[in-house]
Amino acid sequence: MQVKYKALSDRTIPPRRAHEDDAGTDLGLPRGIRVPVGGTVTADLEIAVAVPKGCGGFVLPRSSTGFKYDCSLSNTVGVIDSGYRGSIKIKIRNNGDKPAVFERGQYLVQMIILPIITTSWAEVEALDATARDTAGFGSSGL
Numbered sequence: 082m083q084v085k086y087k088a089l090s091d092r093t094i095p096p097r098r099a100h101e102d103d104a105g106t107d108l109g110l111p112r113g114i115r116v117p118v119g120g121t122v123t124a125d126l127e128i129a130v131a132v133p134k135g136c137g138g139f140v141l142p143r144s145s146t147g148f149k150y151d152c153s154l155s156n157t158v159g160v161i162d163s164g165y166r167g168s169i170k171i172k173i174r175n176n177g178d179k180p181a182v183f184e185r186g187q188y189l190v191q192m193i194i195l196p197i198i199t200t201s202w203a204e205v206e207a208l209d210a211t212a213r214d215t216a217g218f219g220s221s222g223l
Contacts, residue, residue: 084194085131089168093127094186105191107143108169113184116175121155123172124189132163132194139193140171146189151177154190161192 084106086096094109111127132138138161146152155172171190175181183189 082133082194084133087129087131087166089127089129092185094188096128096130096192097188103191105141105143105193107188107191108140109186109188110183111185113182114173116152116173116181116183118175118178118180121172121174123170126169126171126190128169129166130161130169130192131166132161134163135196136163136194137161137197138163139195140169140190141193143188143191146173150181150183151175152181152189159190163197 088095090111092111094111096106096108098106108126108128110124112124114122114124116122130138140154140159140161142152142154153174153176155174159169159171161169169192173181173183173189
């Protein structure tokens, strides 16, 4: 599947797939950022993506963002709807004990394109019973 994108500045970093079988496509920083300890910084990736109709684009941190830098996305997952054509922005939170410095061109997040099942919702008096039923946290005993 081909996904079209538009560079919104001359600093936009082209999306990349580091390996043929990667699940996500890496999105890079067009400008360096510094995230203070316990702080957050919003970064505009200066890229617009045409997520195919019937799909959603899910922006997640790359593994190295958490493991190497102890940073995460403030909203945990960004959801890009297929009708959105604006710039993709991320908000990085520093969970570590030293400032996190990222250079222009670093890939902190990845986008995964997934099909979306269109649903309708109906209120009912009761839901079907299941083996688990209303058992919540810790119900598996593990």
